[in-house]
Amino acid sequence: MVDNVTIHCSECGVLIRTDEKTSFIFESLDYDCSEKYLISQCPSCFSVLFGRKTLTLDEVERQFVWKTVAERLWPDPLLSEVPSEIPAKARQDIIEAKKCFSYEIYSAAAVLCGKALERLVKEKAGNHTIARGLQELKTNQIIDQRLFDWGDALRKERNIGAHASDEEVTKDDARDIIDFTIAIFDYVYRLSTKYEDYMARKNKNI
Known part of the structure; x- marks a missing residue:
C-alpha cells in the first residue's frame, strides 16, 4: 500500500x-x-521533493500515527534556516511564521514576526515599540546601520509588527519580513556571539 503525503511544492508555491x-x-x-523521511513528486510540475513526517497522537484511535503533512527539507527547506542560537520562544514564533507562509497565510506570518521582534526589543532594549527599539539597538551598537535601515523601511512601508490592519500582506511582503526577522536575530544572537568568542581567544593569546 502506497502512503499519501501532503507537502509544500517549492516550484508551484502551494x-x-x-x-x-x-x-x-x-x-x-x-x-x-521517531521520524519518517520520504521522497515524493509534485503531480503538476514533477519536481522531486524530500520531506520529513513526525508522529502525532490520534485522539480517536488512541495511538500514534504519521502526520499527513510533511515538512519539506529539499529543495529550499522552510524551517532549517532558523538558527538554533535564537531564544526558544522567538525561534518558535519564526518557525510558526514560516509555516504560515507555506500555507499562504501571509498576514499571520507578519504578525508572528512582529511578535518575535518585540521579544528581541524587550530583551535587548527594554519595553519599547519596535520603532524605538530598533533605534536603541543601533545607538547601542547591537545592530549595524544596514539592519536598522532595513527594519525601519519595512516598519514604515509594510507596517511590520502590526497586530491588526486593513492593509493586505502580500507574499513578497511576508517573505521580506521573515528574511529581515531571521537576519536581525542571526546577527544579534549568532554572529555577535561568534565574534565575541573569537576576540576572547585572540586576546587570550596576546
Whole structure:
C-alpha cells in the first residue's frame, strides 16, 4: 500500500497531495520522536521533493500515527534556516511564521514576526515599540546601520509588527519580513556571539 503525503511544492508555491515514492523510518528510543523521511513528486510540475513526517497522537484511535503533512527539507527547506542560537520562544514564533507562509497565510506570518521582534526589543532594549527599539539597538551598537535601515523601511512601508490592519500582506511582503526577522536575530544572537568568542581567544593569546 502506497502512503499519501501532503507537502509544500517549492516550484508551484502551494501544498500538494501526492504519493510517497520511497521512505525511511528513523526509530527513536522515545517512540513519539521517531521520524519518517520520504521522497515524493509534485503531480503538476514533477519536481522531486524530500520531506520529513513526525508522529502525532490520534485522539480517536488512541495511538500514534504519521502526520499527513510533511515538512519539506529539499529543495529550499522552510524551517532549517532558523538558527538554533535564537531564544526558544522567538525561534518558535519564526518557525510558526514560516509555516504560515507555506500555507499562504501571509498576514499571520507578519504578525508572528512582529511578535518575535518585540521579544528581541524587550530583551535587548527594554519595553519599547519596535520603532524605538530598533533605534536603541543601533545607538547601542547591537545592530549595524544596514539592519536598522532595513527594519525601519519595512516598519514604515509594510507596517511590520502590526497586530491588526486593513492593509493586505502580500507574499513578497511576508517573505521580506521573515528574511529581515531571521537576519536581525542571526546577527544579534549568532554572529555577535561568534565574534565575541573569537576576540576572547585572540586576546587570550596576546
